[in-house]
Amino acid sequence: MSVNETFAFAKKEYERLGIDVDKAIEKLKSVSISVHCWQGDDIGGFEVNKSDLSGGIEVTGNYPGKARTPEELRADLEKALSFIPGKHRVNLHAIYAETDGEVVDRDQLKPEHFEKWVQWAKKHNLGLDFNPTLFSHEKAEDGLTLSHPNAEIRQFWIDHCKACRKIGEYFGRELGTPCLTNIWIPDGYKDTPSDRLTPRKRLKEALDEIFAEKIDEAYHLDAVESKLFGIGSEAYVVGSHEFYLSYALKNNKLCLLDTGHYHPTEMVSNKISSLLLYSDRLALHVSRPVRWDSDHVVTFDDELREIALEIVRNDALEQVMIGLDFFDASINRVAAWTIGTRNMLKALLYALLTPNEHLRELQEKGDYTKRLALMEELKTYPFGAIWDYYCEQMNVPIKESWLTEVDEYEAQVLLKR
Numbered sequence: 001m002s003v004n005e006t007f008a009f010a011k012k013e014y015e016r017l018g019i020d021v022d023k024a025i026e027k028l029k030s031v032s033i034s035v036h037c038w039q040g041d042d043i044g045g046f047e048v049n050k051s052d053l054s055g056g057i058e059v060t061g062n063y064p065g066k067a068r069t070p071e072e073l074r075a076d077l078e079k080a081l082s083f084i085p086g087k088h089r090v091n092l093h094a095i096y097a098e099t100d101g102e103v104v105d106r107d108q109l110k111p112e113h114f115e116k117w118v119q120w121a122k123k124h125n126l127g128l129d130f131n132p133t134l135f136s137h138e139k140a141e142d143g144l145t146l147s148h149p150n151a152e153i154r155q156f157w158i159d160h161c162k163a164c165r166k167i168g169e170y171f172g173r174e175l176g177t178p179c180l181t182n183i184w185i186p187d188g189y190k191d192t193p194s195d196r197l198t199p200r201k202r203l204k205e206a207l208d209e210i211f212a213e214k215i216d217e218a219y220h221l222d223a224v225e226s227k228l229f230g231i232g233s234e235a236y237v238v239g240s241h242e243f244y245l246s247y248a249l250k251n252n253k254l255c256l257l258d259t260g261h262y263h264p265t266e267m268v269s270n271k272i273s274s275l276l277l278y279s280d281r282l283a284l285h286v287s288r289p290v291r292w293d294s295d296h297v298v299t300f301d302d303e304l305r306e307i308a309l310e311i312v313r314n315d316a317l318e319q320v321m322i323g324l325d326f327f328d329a330s331i332n333r334v335a336a337w338t339i340g341t342r343n344m345l346k347a348l349l350y351a352l353l354t355p356n357e358h359l360r361e362l363q364e365k366g367d368y369t370k371r372l373a374l375m376e377e378l379k380t381y382p383f384g385a386i387w388d389y390y391c392e393q394m395n396v397p398i399k400e401s402w403l404t405e406v407d408e409y410e411a412q413v414l415l416k417r
Protein backbone atom coordinates (compact mmCIF):
# COMPACT_ATOMS: atom_id res chain seq x y z
CA MET A 1 0.00 0.00 0.00
CA SER A 2 1.18 3.53 -0.76
CA VAL A 3 1.77 6.16 1.94
CA ASN A 4 -1.44 7.86 0.88
CA GLU A 5 -3.45 4.63 1.03
CA THR A 6 -2.23 3.73 4.52
CA PHE A 7 -2.79 7.34 5.56
CA ALA A 8 -6.38 7.24 4.31
CA PHE A 9 -7.02 4.08 6.33
CA ALA A 10 -5.33 5.47 9.45
CA LYS A 11 -7.11 8.80 9.13
CA LYS A 12 -10.50 7.01 9.26
CA GLU A 13 -9.43 5.22 12.45
CA TYR A 14 -8.60 8.52 14.15
CA GLU A 15 -11.66 10.29 12.77
CA ARG A 16 -13.74 7.56 14.39
CA LEU A 17 -12.35 8.93 17.71
CA GLY A 18 -13.32 12.45 16.72
CA ILE A 19 -9.78 13.53 15.82
CA ASP A 20 -9.31 16.14 13.07
CA VAL A 21 -6.15 14.64 11.54
CA ASP A 22 -5.55 17.48 9.10
CA LYS A 23 -5.74 19.97 11.96
CA ALA A 24 -3.27 17.90 14.00
CA ILE A 25 -0.83 17.89 11.09
CA GLU A 26 -1.17 21.64 10.59
CA LYS A 27 -0.51 22.20 14.29
CA LEU A 28 2.63 20.08 14.16
CA LYS A 29 3.93 22.12 11.23
CA SER A 30 3.94 25.18 13.52
CA VAL A 31 6.22 23.58 16.13
CA SER A 32 9.90 24.56 16.16
CA ILE A 33 12.32 22.39 18.08
CA SER A 34 15.60 23.95 19.27
CA VAL A 35 18.27 21.56 18.01
CA HIS A 36 21.47 21.71 20.06
CA CYS A 37 24.62 22.25 18.01
CA TRP A 38 26.86 20.54 20.53
CA GLN A 39 25.84 17.01 19.55
CA GLY A 40 27.81 17.63 16.36
CA ASP A 41 31.27 18.05 17.90
CA ASP A 42 30.99 16.59 21.42
CA ILE A 43 30.65 20.05 23.03
CA GLY A 44 34.07 21.12 21.76
CA GLY A 45 33.40 24.55 20.31
CA PHE A 46 35.78 26.64 18.24
CA GLU A 47 37.73 28.77 20.68
CA VAL A 48 41.31 29.50 19.73
CA ASN A 49 42.49 28.33 23.17
CA LYS A 50 40.17 25.36 23.63
CA SER A 51 39.95 23.70 27.03
CA ASP A 52 38.95 20.11 27.72
CA LEU A 53 35.30 19.49 28.49
CA SER A 54 34.55 20.17 32.15
CA GLY A 55 31.54 21.00 34.29
CA GLY A 56 30.66 17.51 35.39
CA ILE A 57 29.19 16.49 32.05
CA GLU A 58 30.53 13.59 30.00
CA VAL A 59 30.58 12.72 26.31
CA THR A 60 31.39 9.05 25.71
CA GLY A 61 32.30 7.34 22.45
CA ASN A 62 34.71 8.12 19.62
CA TYR A 63 32.69 7.67 16.48
CA PRO A 64 34.67 9.06 13.56
CA GLY A 65 33.91 12.24 11.69
CA LYS A 66 32.89 14.77 14.29
CA ALA A 67 32.80 18.37 13.08
CA ARG A 68 36.06 20.26 13.59
CA THR A 69 35.17 23.64 12.15
CA PRO A 70 32.10 25.90 12.01
CA GLU A 71 31.70 25.05 8.33
CA GLU A 72 31.71 21.32 9.06
CA LEU A 73 29.29 21.73 11.94
CA ARG A 74 26.89 23.79 9.83
CA ALA A 75 27.10 21.25 7.00
CA ASP A 76 26.29 18.40 9.40
CA LEU A 77 23.39 20.36 10.87
CA GLU A 78 22.06 21.04 7.36
CA LYS A 79 22.25 17.34 6.58
CA ALA A 80 20.37 16.38 9.74
CA LEU A 81 17.77 19.10 9.25
CA SER A 82 17.12 17.74 5.75
CA PHE A 83 15.77 14.61 7.42
CA ILE A 84 13.63 16.46 9.99
CA PRO A 85 10.16 17.72 8.98
CA GLY A 86 9.28 21.32 9.78
CA LYS A 87 11.03 24.64 10.48
CA HIS A 88 13.29 24.57 13.49
CA ARG A 89 15.91 26.41 15.53
CA VAL A 90 19.57 25.78 16.30
CA ASN A 91 20.78 26.15 19.86
CA LEU A 92 24.32 27.54 20.14
CA HIS A 93 26.81 27.87 22.99
CA ALA A 94 29.21 30.76 23.46
CA ILE A 95 32.17 28.49 22.68
CA TYR A 96 30.94 28.30 19.08
CA ALA A 97 32.02 31.90 18.50
CA GLU A 98 34.02 32.57 15.32
CA THR A 99 36.81 35.05 16.11
CA ASP A 100 38.99 34.67 12.96
CA GLY A 101 41.92 33.28 14.90
CA GLU A 102 41.87 36.08 17.47
CA VAL A 103 41.92 35.07 21.13
CA VAL A 104 38.74 36.55 22.63
CA ASP A 105 37.96 35.67 26.21
CA ARG A 106 34.39 34.88 27.09
CA ASP A 107 33.65 38.14 28.87
CA GLN A 108 34.62 39.97 25.68
CA LEU A 109 32.39 38.09 23.22
CA LYS A 110 30.32 40.25 20.91
CA PRO A 111 27.52 39.77 18.35
CA GLU A 112 30.06 40.13 15.56
CA HIS A 113 31.60 36.82 16.66
CA PHE A 114 28.34 35.11 15.63
CA GLU A 115 27.67 36.95 12.41
CA LYS A 116 28.35 33.89 10.26
CA TRP A 117 25.88 31.86 12.32
CA VAL A 118 23.23 34.54 11.77
CA GLN A 119 23.87 34.67 8.02
CA TRP A 120 23.61 30.89 7.91
CA ALA A 121 20.39 30.90 9.97
CA LYS A 122 18.86 33.47 7.63
CA LYS A 123 19.79 31.39 4.60
CA HIS A 124 18.19 28.27 6.08
CA ASN A 125 15.18 30.00 7.67
CA LEU A 126 16.24 28.94 11.17
CA GLY A 127 15.84 30.56 14.57
CA LEU A 128 18.80 30.69 16.96
CA ASP A 129 18.92 30.13 20.70
CA PHE A 130 21.92 30.65 22.91
CA ASN A 131 23.81 29.58 26.05
CA PRO A 132 26.67 31.21 27.92
CA THR A 133 29.40 28.60 28.42
CA LEU A 134 30.41 28.47 32.08
CA PHE A 135 32.57 25.35 31.82
CA SER A 136 35.61 24.16 29.82
CA HIS A 137 37.58 27.24 30.88
CA GLU A 138 40.46 27.93 33.26
CA LYS A 139 38.23 30.19 35.37
CA ALA A 140 35.83 27.28 35.88
CA GLU A 141 38.53 24.77 36.83
CA ASP A 142 37.45 24.43 40.45
CA GLY A 143 33.87 23.85 39.42
CA LEU A 144 32.57 27.21 40.63
CA THR A 145 31.56 30.21 38.50
CA LEU A 146 28.70 32.57 39.35
CA SER A 147 28.77 31.40 42.98
CA HIS A 148 32.57 31.51 43.35
CA PRO A 149 33.91 33.02 46.60
CA ASN A 150 36.46 34.99 44.55
CA ALA A 151 34.75 38.20 43.40
CA GLU A 152 37.02 38.59 40.37
CA ILE A 153 36.14 35.15 39.01
CA ARG A 154 32.48 35.77 39.76
CA GLN A 155 32.62 39.10 37.90
CA PHE A 156 34.26 37.45 34.88
CA TRP A 157 31.36 35.02 34.58
CA ILE A 158 28.77 37.73 35.26
CA ASP A 159 30.29 39.78 32.43
CA HIS A 160 30.29 36.69 30.19
CA CYS A 161 26.57 36.15 30.80
CA LYS A 162 25.85 39.83 30.20
CA ALA A 163 27.74 39.62 26.89
CA CYS A 164 25.75 36.52 25.94
CA ARG A 165 22.42 38.23 26.54
CA LYS A 166 23.46 40.95 24.09
CA ILE A 167 24.40 38.29 21.56
CA GLY A 168 21.04 36.60 22.13
CA GLU A 169 19.29 39.92 21.58
CA TYR A 170 21.26 40.33 18.33
CA PHE A 171 20.01 36.91 17.19
CA GLY A 172 16.43 37.90 17.97
CA ARG A 173 16.62 41.24 16.19
CA GLU A 174 18.31 39.78 13.10
CA LEU A 175 16.08 36.72 12.78
CA GLY A 176 12.71 38.11 13.88
CA THR A 177 12.14 35.43 16.51
CA PRO A 178 13.07 35.83 20.18
CA CYS A 179 16.27 34.04 21.18
CA LEU A 180 16.14 31.98 24.37
CA THR A 181 19.40 32.49 26.27
CA ASN A 182 19.68 29.76 28.89
CA ILE A 183 22.08 29.90 31.83
CA TRP A 184 23.34 26.63 33.27
CA ILE A 185 26.27 26.57 35.67
CA PRO A 186 28.21 23.56 36.99
CA ASP A 187 28.66 25.05 40.47
CA GLY A 188 28.52 22.52 43.30
CA TYR A 189 30.52 20.32 45.64
CA LYS A 190 31.64 16.73 45.43
CA ASP A 191 31.05 16.16 49.11
CA THR A 192 28.79 17.34 51.89
CA PRO A 193 28.90 21.15 52.11
CA SER A 194 29.28 23.04 55.37
CA ASP A 195 27.25 25.93 54.02
CA ARG A 196 24.59 25.58 51.32
CA LEU A 197 23.19 29.09 51.66
CA THR A 198 26.18 31.34 50.98
CA PRO A 199 26.91 30.04 47.45
CA ARG A 200 23.20 30.35 46.65
CA LYS A 201 23.18 33.94 47.93
CA ARG A 202 26.10 34.71 45.63
CA LEU A 203 24.37 33.04 42.68
CA LYS A 204 21.20 35.03 43.32
CA GLU A 205 23.17 38.30 43.46
CA ALA A 206 25.08 37.38 40.30
CA LEU A 207 21.87 36.62 38.41
CA ASP A 208 20.31 39.85 39.64
CA GLU A 209 23.26 41.74 38.16
CA ILE A 210 23.19 39.73 34.90
CA PHE A 211 19.48 40.38 34.39
CA ALA A 212 19.54 44.01 35.52
CA GLU A 213 19.50 45.20 31.90
CA LYS A 214 15.97 44.73 30.59
CA ILE A 215 15.87 43.39 27.02
CA ASP A 216 12.74 43.51 24.86
CA GLU A 217 11.12 40.07 24.98
CA ALA A 218 10.27 40.41 21.32
CA TYR A 219 13.94 39.68 20.73
CA HIS A 220 15.22 37.88 23.81
CA LEU A 221 14.08 35.61 26.62
CA ASP A 222 16.05 34.45 29.66
CA ALA A 223 16.00 30.90 31.02
CA VAL A 224 17.72 29.33 34.00
CA GLU A 225 18.47 25.60 34.09
CA SER A 226 18.63 23.58 37.29
CA LYS A 227 20.45 20.35 37.98
CA LEU A 228 20.49 17.64 40.63
CA PHE A 229 24.16 16.64 40.49
CA GLY A 230 27.12 16.32 38.15
CA ILE A 231 30.34 14.33 38.07
CA GLY A 232 32.25 16.06 40.87
CA SER A 233 29.18 17.81 42.27
CA GLU A 234 27.42 14.74 43.55
CA ALA A 235 26.65 16.07 47.02
CA TYR A 236 25.43 19.58 46.23
CA VAL A 237 24.56 21.77 43.27
CA VAL A 238 24.12 25.49 43.89
CA GLY A 239 21.55 25.87 41.10
CA SER A 240 19.06 23.32 42.31
CA HIS A 241 15.52 22.93 41.01
CA GLU A 242 14.11 24.73 44.06
CA PHE A 243 16.56 27.57 43.62
CA TYR A 244 15.84 28.22 39.95
CA LEU A 245 12.11 27.52 40.11
CA SER A 246 11.87 30.15 42.83
CA TYR A 247 14.20 32.56 41.05
CA ALA A 248 12.36 32.19 37.72
CA LEU A 249 8.93 32.72 39.26
CA LYS A 250 10.06 35.70 41.32
CA ASN A 251 11.94 37.36 38.45
CA ASN A 252 9.68 36.42 35.53
CA LYS A 253 12.31 34.30 33.81
CA LEU A 254 11.79 30.92 32.13
CA CYS A 255 12.48 27.91 34.28
CA LEU A 256 14.24 25.32 32.11
CA LEU A 257 13.63 21.69 33.01
CA ASP A 258 16.18 19.19 31.73
CA THR A 259 14.73 15.67 31.80
CA GLY A 260 18.08 14.29 32.97
CA HIS A 261 18.32 16.60 35.96
CA TYR A 262 16.04 14.93 38.44
CA HIS A 263 15.89 11.74 40.50
CA PRO A 264 15.37 8.65 38.28
CA THR A 265 11.71 8.26 39.26
CA GLU A 266 10.99 12.01 39.09
CA MET A 267 9.30 12.80 35.77
CA VAL A 268 9.44 16.21 34.10
CA SER A 269 6.10 15.41 32.46
CA ASN A 270 4.62 15.59 35.96
CA LYS A 271 5.95 19.11 36.51
CA ILE A 272 4.80 20.90 33.37
CA SER A 273 1.18 21.59 34.37
CA SER A 274 2.23 23.02 37.74
CA LEU A 275 4.65 25.44 36.14
CA LEU A 276 2.05 26.41 33.54
CA LEU A 277 -0.28 27.47 36.36
CA TYR A 278 2.24 30.08 37.55
CA SER A 279 4.36 31.02 34.51
CA ASP A 280 3.51 32.21 31.02
CA ARG A 281 6.32 30.16 29.56
CA LEU A 282 8.77 27.42 30.43
CA ALA A 283 11.60 25.71 28.60
CA LEU A 284 12.74 22.13 28.25
CA HIS A 285 15.94 20.27 27.52
CA VAL A 286 14.59 16.94 26.39
CA SER A 287 17.20 14.28 26.99
CA ARG A 288 17.27 10.64 28.06
CA PRO A 289 19.02 9.79 31.33
CA VAL A 290 20.19 6.17 31.55
CA ARG A 291 21.14 5.48 35.19
CA TRP A 292 22.27 9.10 35.54
CA ASP A 293 22.20 12.35 33.52
CA SER A 294 23.85 10.46 30.68
CA ASP A 295 22.40 12.62 27.91
CA HIS A 296 21.46 9.66 25.69
CA VAL A 297 19.69 10.30 22.39
CA VAL A 298 15.96 10.83 22.92
CA THR A 299 13.87 7.76 22.10
CA PHE A 300 10.12 7.41 21.56
CA ASP A 301 9.53 6.20 25.10
CA ASP A 302 6.73 6.61 27.64
CA GLU A 303 8.16 9.75 29.23
CA LEU A 304 8.66 11.46 25.87
CA ARG A 305 5.05 10.73 24.93
CA GLU A 306 3.89 11.93 28.34
CA ILE A 307 5.82 15.20 28.01
CA ALA A 308 4.23 15.74 24.60
CA LEU A 309 0.79 14.85 25.95
CA GLU A 310 1.16 17.35 28.81
CA ILE A 311 2.15 20.10 26.37
CA VAL A 312 -0.66 19.32 23.90
CA ARG A 313 -3.50 18.53 26.33
CA ASN A 314 -2.81 21.84 28.12
CA ASP A 315 -2.73 23.69 24.79
CA ALA A 316 0.77 24.88 25.65
CA LEU A 317 2.66 24.48 22.38
CA GLU A 318 3.17 28.25 22.32
CA GLN A 319 4.23 28.38 25.98
CA VAL A 320 6.73 25.53 26.16
CA MET A 321 10.04 26.13 24.36
CA ILE A 322 11.25 22.65 23.45
CA GLY A 323 14.99 22.22 23.25
CA LEU A 324 16.95 19.01 22.98
CA ASP A 325 20.06 18.15 24.95
CA PHE A 326 21.87 14.90 24.25
CA PHE A 327 25.40 14.16 23.11
CA ASP A 328 26.25 10.63 22.02
CA ALA A 329 29.69 10.23 20.46
CA SER A 330 29.29 6.47 20.01
CA ILE A 331 27.09 6.76 16.92
CA ASN A 332 26.94 8.84 13.75
CA ARG A 333 26.24 12.33 15.07
CA VAL A 334 24.01 13.35 12.14
CA ALA A 335 21.92 10.25 12.82
CA ALA A 336 21.78 11.17 16.52
CA TRP A 337 20.27 14.59 15.77
CA THR A 338 17.86 13.00 13.30
CA ILE A 339 16.67 10.24 15.62
CA GLY A 340 16.21 12.51 18.64
CA THR A 341 14.48 15.37 16.83
CA ARG A 342 12.20 13.13 14.76
CA ASN A 343 11.22 11.34 17.96
CA MET A 344 10.32 14.61 19.67
CA LEU A 345 8.11 15.53 16.71
CA LYS A 346 6.60 12.03 16.59
CA ALA A 347 5.66 12.31 20.26
CA LEU A 348 3.96 15.65 19.63
CA LEU A 349 2.03 14.19 16.70
CA TYR A 350 1.05 11.23 18.88
CA ALA A 351 -0.31 13.70 21.44
CA LEU A 352 -2.12 15.73 18.79
CA LEU A 353 -3.83 12.53 17.60
CA THR A 354 -4.98 11.65 21.13
CA PRO A 355 -8.65 12.34 22.06
CA ASN A 356 -7.52 14.45 25.01
CA GLU A 357 -10.90 16.08 25.67
CA HIS A 358 -12.67 12.72 25.79
CA LEU A 359 -10.02 11.28 28.09
CA ARG A 360 -10.36 14.33 30.35
CA GLU A 361 -14.12 13.77 30.52
CA LEU A 362 -13.63 10.10 31.43
CA GLN A 363 -11.34 11.19 34.29
CA GLU A 364 -13.72 13.89 35.45
CA LYS A 365 -16.59 11.41 35.75
CA GLY A 366 -14.34 8.90 37.45
CA ASP A 367 -14.36 6.33 34.67
CA TYR A 368 -10.76 5.27 35.23
CA THR A 369 -11.35 1.94 33.51
CA LYS A 370 -12.09 3.48 30.13
CA ARG A 371 -9.40 6.14 30.71
CA LEU A 372 -6.73 3.46 31.11
CA ALA A 373 -8.12 1.13 28.45
CA LEU A 374 -8.32 3.86 25.81
CA MET A 375 -4.86 5.26 26.58
CA GLU A 376 -3.45 1.76 26.21
CA GLU A 377 -5.35 0.90 23.02
CA LEU A 378 -4.21 4.18 21.43
CA LYS A 379 -0.65 2.89 21.57
CA THR A 380 -1.49 0.43 18.78
CA TYR A 381 -3.53 2.78 16.61
CA PRO A 382 -1.95 3.32 13.14
CA PHE A 383 -0.02 6.42 14.24
CA GLY A 384 2.97 5.55 12.07
CA ALA A 385 0.93 5.88 8.86
CA ILE A 386 0.07 9.46 9.81
CA TRP A 387 3.76 10.18 10.64
CA ASP A 388 4.91 8.76 7.29
CA TYR A 389 2.34 10.88 5.45
CA TYR A 390 3.53 13.96 7.36
CA CYS A 391 7.16 13.27 6.46
CA GLU A 392 6.23 12.81 2.81
CA GLN A 393 4.16 16.01 2.83
CA MET A 394 7.15 17.84 4.36
CA ASN A 395 9.54 16.41 1.76
CA VAL A 396 11.70 14.48 4.17
CA PRO A 397 12.49 10.76 3.95
CA ILE A 398 9.94 8.38 5.45
CA LYS A 399 10.66 5.58 7.93
CA GLU A 400 14.36 4.62 8.02
CA SER A 401 15.03 5.58 4.38
CA TRP A 402 17.10 8.59 5.55
CA LEU A 403 19.75 6.12 6.78
CA THR A 404 20.87 5.49 3.20
CA GLU A 405 21.74 9.16 2.82
CA VAL A 406 23.46 9.20 6.22
CA ASP A 407 25.62 6.27 5.10
CA GLU A 408 26.57 8.11 1.91
CA TYR A 409 27.34 11.31 3.86
CA GLU A 410 29.46 9.34 6.29
CA ALA A 411 31.45 7.68 3.52
CA GLN A 412 31.86 10.78 1.37
CA VAL A 413 32.28 13.44 4.07
CA LEU A 414 32.59 12.34 7.69
CA LEU A 415 35.18 9.59 7.25
CA LYS A 416 37.38 11.89 5.20
CA ARG A 417 37.82 14.34 8.08
Ligand SMILES: C[C@H](O)[C@H](O)[C@@H](O)C(=O)CO
Binding pocket: 038, 043, 057, 131, 184, 225, 227, 258, 285, 293, 325
Ligand atom coordinates in the same frame (compact mmCIF):
# COMPACT_ATOMS: atom_id res chain seq x y z
C1 LIG B 1 25.80 21.77 27.01
C2 LIG B 1 24.63 22.16 27.88
O1 LIG B 1 24.78 23.46 28.36
C3 LIG B 1 24.49 21.22 29.04
O2 LIG B 1 24.18 19.92 28.55
C4 LIG B 1 23.44 21.65 30.06
O3 LIG B 1 22.25 22.05 29.40
C5 LIG B 1 23.15 20.49 30.94
O4 LIG B 1 22.13 19.87 30.83
C6 LIG B 1 24.22 20.06 31.88
O5 LIG B 1 23.91 18.85 32.48
Ligand SMILES: [Mn+2]
Binding pocket: 225, 258, 285, 325
Ligand atom coordinates in the same frame (compact mmCIF):
# COMPACT_ATOMS: atom_id res chain seq x y z
MN1 LIG C 1 20.52 20.62 29.62
